[in-house]
Amino acid sequence: VSEGLRRDLARLIGAESVVAESGHRPYRHDATIQRGLVGEPDAVVRPADARAVAKTLRWCYEHEVALVPRGGGTGLAGGAVPVGGGVVVSLERLRRVRMLDPGLWRMSVEAGVRTADVARLARENGLMFAPDPGGAEQSQIGGNVATNAGGPHAFKYGRTGAFVSGLEVALAPGELARLGRAGRRDASGYDLPGLLVGSEGTLGIVTAVDLHLVPAPPLARALVVWARDIEDAQRALLNILASGVQPAVLDFIDVRAFAAASTTFPGRARRGPLLLVEVDGGGADVERALRELAESLSGNGPPASEEVDARALWRWRDGMNGAVSAVRGGKVSEDICVPPERLAQTLAGVYEIGEELALPSCAWGHAGDGIVHATFMIDPSDPDDPERGRRAGECALALALRMGGSVTGEHGVGWVKRELLATQWDAATLAAQERVKLAFDPKGLLNPGKKRPPAPDGRRGPRASQEQRRQRAAGAPNQTPGETVSSKRRR
Amino acid sequence: VSEGLRRDLARLIGAESVVAESGHRPYRHDATIQRGLVGEPDAVVRPADARAVAKTLRWCYEHEVALVPRGGGTGLAGGAVPVGGGVVVSLERLRRVRMLDPGLWRMSVEAGVRTADVARLARENGLMFAPDPGGAEQSQIGGNVATNAGGPHAFKYGRTGAFVSGLEVALAPGELARLGRAGRRDASGYDLPGLLVGSEGTLGIVTAVDLHLVPAPPLARALVVWARDIEDAQRALLNILASGVQPAVLDFIDVRAFAAASTTFPGRARRGPLLLVEVDGGGADVERALRELAESLSGNGPPASEEVDARALWRWRDGMNGAVSAVRGGKVSEDICVPPERLAQTLAGVYEIGEELALPSCAWGHAGDGIVHATFMIDPSDPDDPERGRRAGECALALALRMGGSVTGEHGVGWVKRELLATQWDAATLAAQERVKLAFDPKGLLNPGKKRPPAPDGRRGPRASQEQRRQRAAGAPNQTPGETVSSKRRR
Numbered sequence: 001v002s003e004g005l006r007r008d009l010a011r012l013i014g015a016e017s018v019v020a021e022s023g024h025r026p027y028r029h030d031a032t033i034q035r036g037l038v039g040e041p042d043a044v045v046r047p048a049d050a051r052a053v054a055k056t057l058r059w060c061y062e063h064e065v066a067l068v069p070r071g072g073g074t075g076l077a078g079g080a081v082p083v084g085g086g087v088v089v090s091l092e093r094l095r096r097v098r099m100l101d102p103g104l105w106r107m108s109v110e111a112g113v114r115t116a117d118v119a120r121l122a123r124e125n126g127l128m129f130a131p132d133p134g135g136a137e138q139s140q141i142g143g144n145v146a147t148n149a150g151g152p153h154a155f156k157y158g159r160t161g162a163f164v165s166g167l168e169v170a171l172a173p174g175e176l177a178r179l180g181r182a183g184r185r186d187a188s189g190y191d192l193p194g195l196l197v198g199s200e201g202t203l204g205i206v207t208a209v210d211l212h213l214v215p216a217p218p219l220a221r222a223l224v225v226w227a228r229d230i231e232d233a234q235r236a237l238l239n240i241l242a243s244g245v246q247p248a249v250l251d252f253i254d255v256r257a258f259a260a261a262s263t264t265f266p267g268r269a270r271r272g273p274l275l276l277v278e279v280d281g282g283g284a285d286v287e288r289a290l291r292e293l294a295e296s297l298s299g300n301g302p303p304a305s306e307e308v309d310a311r312a313l314w315r316w317r318d319g320m321n322g323a324v325s326a327v328r329g330g331k332v333s334e335d336i337c338v339p340p341e342r343l344a345q346t347l348a349g350v351y352e353i354g355e356e357l358a359l360p361s362c363a364w365g366h367a368g369d370g371i372v373h374a375t376f377m378i379d380p381s382d383p384d385d386p387e388r389g390r391r392a393g394e395c396a397l398a399l400a401l402r403m404g405g406s407v408t409g410e411h412g413v414g415w416v417k418r419e420l421l422a423t424q425w426d427a428a429t430l431a432a433q434e435r436v437k438l439a440f441d442p443k444g445l446l447n448p449g450k451k452r453p454p455a456p457d458g459r460r461g462p463r464a465s466q467e468q469r470r471q472r473a474a475g476a477p478n479q480t481p482g483e484t485v486s487s488k489r490r491r
Numbered sequence: 492v493s494e495g496l497r498r499d500l501a502r503l504i505g506a507e508s509v510v511a512e513s514g515h516r517p518y519r520h521d522a523t524i525q526r527g528l529v530g531e532p533d534a535v536v537r538p539a540d541a542r543a544v545a546k547t548l549r550w551c552y553e554h555e556v557a558l559v560p561r562g563g564g565t566g567l568a569g570g571a572v573p574v575g576g577g578v579v580v581s582l583e584r585l586r587r588v589r590m591l592d593p594g595l596w597r598m599s600v601e602a603g604v605r606t607a608d609v610a611r612l613a614r615e616n617g618l619m620f621a622p623d624p625g626g627a628e629q630s631q632i633g634g635n636v637a638t639n640a641g642g643p644h645a646f647k648y649g650r651t652g653a654f655v656s657g658l659e660v661a662l663a664p665g666e667l668a669r670l671g672r673a674g675r676r677d678a679s680g681y682d683l684p685g686l687l688v689g690s691e692g693t694l695g696i697v698t699a700v701d702l703h704l705v706p707a708p709p710l711a712r713a714l715v716v717w718a719r720d721i722e723d724a725q726r727a728l729l730n731i732l733a734s735g736v737q738p739a740v741l742d743f744i745d746v747r748a749f750a751a752a753s754t755t756f757p758g759r760a761r762r763g764p765l766l767l768v769e770v771d772g773g774g775a776d777v778e779r780a781l782r783e784l785a786e787s788l789s790g791n792g793p794p795a796s797e798e799v800d801a802r803a804l805w806r807w808r809d810g811m812n813g814a815v816s817a818v819r820g821g822k823v824s825e826d827i828c829v830p831p832e833r834l835a836q837t838l839a840g841v842y843e844i845g846e847e848l849a850l851p852s853c854a855w856g857h858a859g860d861g862i863v864h865a866t867f868m869i870d871p872s873d874p875d876d877p878e879r880g881r882r883a884g885e886c887a888l889a890l891a892l893r894m895g896g897s898v899t900g901e902h903g904v905g906w907v908k909r910e911l912l913a914t915q916w917d918a919a920t921l922a923a924q925e926r927v928k929l930a931f932d933p934k935g936l937l938n939p940g941k942k943r944p945p946a947p948d949g950r951r952g953p954r955a956s957q958e959q960r961r962q963r964a965a966g967a968p969n970q971t972p973g974e975t976v977s978s979k980r981r982r
Contacts, residue, residue, distance in 0.1 A: 103733040104832060126735050148678060161682070162653070177919030185828050185860040186897040187639060187689060188904055188915060189942070190927045191652070194685040198678060215737045242594040244617055246706045284775030337676050341595060369676040406677040413679055424679060428668030433680045435930040440923070451680070 002042040005065065009045055009087065012059050013052040017093075019044035027070065027088045031135070032078040032416060034330055036386065039082035041068070046090045050110070050168055050176055050207035053089060057205060058174020060087055066448045069201035071111065071143025074135035076335065077414025079147065079200045084448055091142045094207060102127055106165075107211045111142025115149075118211070127213040130157035132314070133410070134321055142206045148198030150410040152249040152276070152314065155368045157214070159410065161197035166210035169196055171203075172441050180210065195436070200412050201447040203440035217280035220248060222310035223290060224267055225275040227303045230254065233273040234344035236303050237367050240277060241340070243296035245289045249278035250368030253320070254347060257362040257375070261323035266312035270304070275367060276317065278310055320364055328360065330380040332389035333373050336400035337409030340370040346403050350374045353395040357388045371409035374399075394419070413451040422453040493533040496556065500536055500578065503550050504543040508584075510535035518561065518579045522626070523569040523907060525821055527877065530573035532559070537581045541601070541659055541667055541698035544580060548696060549665020551578055557939045560692035562602065562634025565626035567826065568905025570638065570691045570941055577939065582633045585698060593618055597656075598702045602633025606640075609702070618704040621648035623805070624901070625812055633697045639689030641901040643740040643767070643805065646859045648705070650901070652688035657701035660687055662694075663932050671701065686927070691903050692938040694931035708771035711739060713801035714781060715758055716766040718794045721745065724764040725835035727794050728858050731768060732831070734787035736780045740769035741859030744811070745838060748853040748866070752814035757803035761795070766858060767808065769801055811855055819851065821871040823880035824864050827891035828900030831861040837894050841865045844886040848879045862900035865890070885910070904942040913944040 002021070010018045019027070027044045029037060042065070047053045060067050066086030073080055082088050094110035101107070102125035109118060115136040122129040131144060132151035139149070141160075145167065150159040157163075166180030180186060180193040196204055225240075227233035233252060240250060254273045262269045279289040290307070297303060325331050338346045347363055350372070354361025359376040374396040378385035397407045397420050407417050407424055422430060430453070437444075437452060493512070501509045510518070518535045520528060533556070538544045551558050557577030564571055573579050585601035592598070593616035600609060606627040613620040623642035624630060630640070632651075636658070641650040648654075657671030671677060671684040687695055716731075718724035724743060731741060745764045753760045770780040781798070788794060816822050829837045838854055841863070845852025850867040865887040869876035888898045888911050898908050898915055913921060921944070928935075928943060 103729060104830075105732065148682075150676070154676075158653075159676075161685075162649075171919055171923060175919040175922075177923060178917055179920060179923070185641070185645075185650075185857075185862055185900045187826075187828075187899040187901050188897045188908070188912060189920070189924045190690055190694070191639075191685055191688065192920065192923055192927070194652075194682055195927075197682065199681055203681070215735050218735075238594060241596065244706050244709075281772060282776035282779050284779075285773035288773050288775075335678075337678075339595075366676075371676055406679045408678040409676045410678050417679070421679060426669055428662055428666040429670060429680070429683065431666075432662060432668060432670070432683055432931070436681050436683070436686075436927070439926040439930040 005087070006043045009043055009056065009059070013045065013047055013055055017045050017047055017052060019046060026073070027090065028082070030073045030075040030078060030080045032076060032081065034325070035332065035390070035416065037078045037081050037083070037415065040085055041082040041088040042085045044088040044090065046093050048093055050094065050170070053091070053205055053207050054170040054174055054176040056087065056089055057170045057172065060445060061173040061443060064443060064445065066445045067205070068447055069146065069205045071140035071146065072114065072135065072138040074139040075143065075147065075414060076333070076411045077408065078416045079412055079414035079447065079450055080143070081415060083415055086448065089205060091140060091207070094142070097121065098208060100125070105213045105215070107213060108208060109141055109211065110208045111140060111206050113141050115139045115141055115144055122213050123216060126216055128216040129163060129211065129213055130154070131160045131163065134318060141209050145197055145206050145209055146199065146201050147412040150366070152251050152278070152317070152366060154410070155250050155366060156246060156248040161194060163211050163213065164193055164197055164209060165212040167193045167196055167206055168208035169204040169206050172443070172446065176207070198412065200414060200451045202437060202451045203446060218282050219286050220278055220280040220310045221286050221290060222249070222308050222313045223277045223279070223293060223305050224308050225277060225297060225303050225305045226270045226272045227274065228272060230273055230344045230347045232303060233275060235299070236275055236297055237340060237343060239296040239299070240275070240293060241368065243292050245279065245292050247277050247368065248280045249276060251276040251317070251365065252343070252367035253364040254362050256360065257320065257324055257364040260327050260362070261316065261320055264316055264319065266316050267306055267308040276313060324362060324375055324377065328377040328379045330378045330385070330389070331375050332378060332393040333375040334393045334396040335409050335411040336372050336374055336396055336405060336407060338370045338372060338400055338403040338405035340368060342403045343367055343370065343372070346372055346399065349399045350396060353392050353399065357392045359385070359388055359392055361392070366409070369409065370405065415450055418449070418453055496578070497534045500534055500547065500550070504536065504538055504546055508536050508538055508543060510537060517564070518581065519573070521564045521566040521569060521571045523567060523572065525816070526823065526881070526907065528569045528572050528574070528906065531576055532573040532579040533576045535579040535581065537584050539584055541585065541661070544582070544696055544698050545661040545665055545667040547578065547580055548661045548663065551936060552664040552934060555934060555936065557936045558696070559938055560637065560696045562631035562637065563605065563626065563629040565630040566634065566638065566905060567824070567902040568899065569907045570903055570905035570938065571634070572906060574906055575939055580696060582631060582698070585633070588612065589699060591616070596704045596706070598704060599699060600632055600702065601699045602631060602697050604632050606630045606632055606635055613704050614707060617707055619707040620654060620702065620704055621645070622651045622654065625809060632700050636688055636697050636700055637690065637692050638903040641857070643742050643769070643808070643857060645901070646741050646857060647737055647739040652685060654702050654704065655684055655688055655700060656703040658684045658687055658697055659699035660695040660697050663934070663937065667698070689903065691905060691942045693928060693942045694937065709773050710777050711769055711771040711801045712777050712781060713740070713799050713804045714768045714784060714796050715799050716768060716788060716794050716796045717761045717763045718765065719763060721764055721835045721838045723794055724766060726790070727766055727788055728831060728834060730787040730790065731766070731784060732859065734783050736770065736783050738768050738859065739771045740767060742767040742808070742856065743834070743858035744855040745853050747851065748811065748815055748855040751818050751853070752807065752811055755807055755810065757807050758797055758799040767804060815853060815866055815868065819868040819870045821869045822866050823869060823884040824866040825884045825887040826900050826902040827863050827865055827887055827896060827898060829861045829863060829891055829894040829896035831859060833894045834858055834861065834863070837863055837890065840890045841887060844883050844890065848883045850876070850879055850883055852883070857900070860900065861896065906941055909940070909943065909945055
């Protein structure tokens with residue numbers, strides 16, 4: 001049956017746009033493969049252009065086939081994994097830079113352009129595209145838009161959405177819409193580009209992005225602040241926020257996360273949780289800001305601070321994920337978000353979870369925004385570790401809610417963060433979220449099951465029946481989409 | 492019948508919350524009264540708190556009565572005018588500052604707090620709330636959120652929405668929802684706060700706003716650049732954008748608009764269109780930026796530039812609206828938005844419209860964002876002027892679309908900008924806009940007729956029949972809502 005589906009799609013958008021079954025492997029998972037999340041696509045297409053994306057969407061909508069849009073596959077929430085089958089729509093061939101007008105701070109790129117290329121093009125033209133999520137070499141701008149990707153510099157400059165002025169997007173039942181304009185200001189409608197940003201492929205498929213860039217700051221300098229313990233780090237954080245300085249970055253790394261990567265640290269490595277602070281602007285201003293930051297830290301027993309080359313620091317920081325994974329071979333890392341004044345309390349909670357489940361824990365993240373990558377190191381070959389890691393992750397999400405925070409600060413909901421949404425949101429928010437989904441995807445075929453709470457009875461909500469109907473019609477076993485995965489998860 | 496409605500509402504939320512009919516006058520219009528836009532509310536309520544707002548919404552939704560939310564009444568698009576009757580819900584009594592935490596850059600205020608008070612509170616605590624729309628002394632933060640209000644400093648800092656981290660909002664059919672969080676980062680759902688921002692009261696009624704502020708820049712200095720003509724101003728604008736400097740403000744004023752206010756100008760007044768440029772930051776950086784700006788303008792025959800006290804300049808600039816109105820006693824001013832590189836072409840088009848209709852025309856606005864307040868000065872007592880002004884305004888909107896722009900850059904659609912929306916948007920966008928409206932307001936009772944194109948056959952779309960049904964049930968004459976107004980307008 002999947003073969004028939006691939007044949008139909010080949011007729012629709014060309015045989016060269018349909019991946020042979022033997023080539024499906026890379027499209028079955030994203031970066032959540034570490035957690036064992038793997039799907040089985042019924043077909044994988046690589047449309048040649050935006051029209052072919054819209055055509056695919058139209059066809060799937062007519063035939064009630066689910067679509068799973070896919071960017072660079074670097075997602076940490078399973079958003080691109082075809083957990084319930086369906087057609088994976090990879091945007092990798094939409095790689096044109098349609099327009100670059102540095103004098104007017106504008107760039108228009110197709111969804112498949114790599115994030116690093118967007119940032120490089122901006123930089124080479126005196127401009128800045130500030131979002132710097134991990135995996136920028138692999139990740140694609142379309143995926144960044146779909147997840148509203150952030151990174152350290154989002155603290156000052158905002159996430160991907162802050163740079164989006166318009167979108168080209170394939171909407172159900174199969175039309176290509178231009179939302180917003182190349183110009184930045186348009187008060188004419190509801191902010192549909194803003195609504196699509198961060199919608200994780202559940203409202204439409206982004207095919208091109210109009211970016212509004214900003215002039216690159218002349219200079220950036222970075223300071224590392226060594227704290228005695230997490231309470232001391234918390235105090236330093238609050239002092240920096242109260243200093244009157246607007247840092248470009250305000251990150252933290254705890255003792256154990258730092259230890260995992262200390263050998264390659266581009267400064268003098270000490271012990272202790274550290275804050276990474278970057279200030280940018282003109283030379284004299286950066287100088288003044290660094291001085292003011294130092295003053296803000298000069299209480300009794302101030303933490304030691306030290307300047308480190310900013311570029312080297314961020315290159316090093318990019319390796320944090322890998323370094324922590326390497327300690328025991330694997331990890332479960334939950335991106336949670338809490339009020340910044342509760343950072344120390346949250347870290348204490350993370351460590352407690354780790355102790356209870358006998359897993360080494362650590363954390364790092366974007367302190368200024370309260371984003372904590374709560375991490376539990378596991379040995380994937382251990383018979384118990386993966387399951388304990390999963391439970392630790394669940395506890396970390398619950399901790400975030402107890403702190404008055406969110407189960408996700410920047411990685412998105414995808415498939416792996418759905419369980420607690422219904423707890424996090426009030427009833428009116430939950431209803432409004434569902435209404436938005438229904439307005440854009442009445443048949444529930446756009447990235448099914450992602451970014452929404454599972455239905456309370458274990459079915460997947462209104463869409464589940466559609467999915468099941470499709471699967472039954474296709475002769476598939478009568479299972480809830482993604483059951484192979486979700487049955488491993490506690491309800 | 493309206494009396495019965497007022498009695499029911501008094502029972503619901505207290506007699507002191509229902510305005511006597513004799514007190515309706517101020518609630519019949521907003522700043523569009525200059526165009527003669529006046530409505531007739533069936534009732535006016537001033538709920539004491541957010542719960543009373545939600546209660547009112549629930550009651551109205553049950554009884555199919557339209558609601559028209561109202562802030563300070565400074566809107567320039569008629570968004571707060573009860574053109575088809577209904578219950579005006581004034582947020583003026585929701586004036587509490589619920590939370591102010593300068594150390595964490597946070598403030599939470601109720602919808603009725605005045606914009607100027609929000610900015611002042613921020614400033615007094617070393618922080619900045621950058622949006623500075625006209626009328627800040629009267630306008631309320633809830634209305635700013637509802638229209639995503641901008642102003643000169645939005646060029647660098649973004650409009651109101653860029654400062655909103657969460658909202659409390661009454662949603663149909665009558666629930667109070669908390670969208671987003673006091674913290675800034677939450678990737679858990681669709682960006683509902685962002686969707687409500689700029690929705691002009693057509694999706695819900697904002698009752699409180701969580702603001703994320705930024706540290707106030709230490710210093711701001713302003714430069715006035717005198718150009719020889721509009722082409723010269725266009726060149727200067729492009730040179731400034733290409734200079735590598737990020738101005739905080741990049742405004743323009745044309746010859747005739749400047750002439751109207753020249754006597755109070757806080758610098759040496761010359762002739763010619765001018766650009767107003769503000770740079771902020773630390774002292775040395777501002778110095779450097781001003782130098783770089785001057786260099787960017789030093790082509791052959793550079794325009795003259797001169798520094799002016801920034802505060803005095805913005806105070807003066809705030810009076811522009813009144814000064815231009817005073818020339819002939821009235822004006823029609825359309826806030827349009829065009830690509831910044833088409834500023835000169837757009838101004839030429841505005842002047843042409845004025846000449847054709849024999850009305851003095853002028854323009855000023857936010858050049859860096861391509862926002863042009865295209866203005867036609869009228870004598871309200873003249874028998875023809877108001878009608879010619881109306882036609883000129885229509886031509887200015889059509890001009891914006893020919894330039895590849897939008898009929899509104901910052902004032903919103905309200906009631907007066909609806910006509911060309913269906914031309915500006917592609918079919919898919921139009922459909923998506925309608926689906927969002929329907930998702931949040933299935934009965935079409937929230938600010939009916941605003942922010943959406945009139946139905947092609949002259950009815951007001953799905954909602955019209957509801958409205959008519961209600962009016963018939965209430966014994967009102969069988970008319971299309973707002974007919975008294977819209978019949979004066981060309982279809």
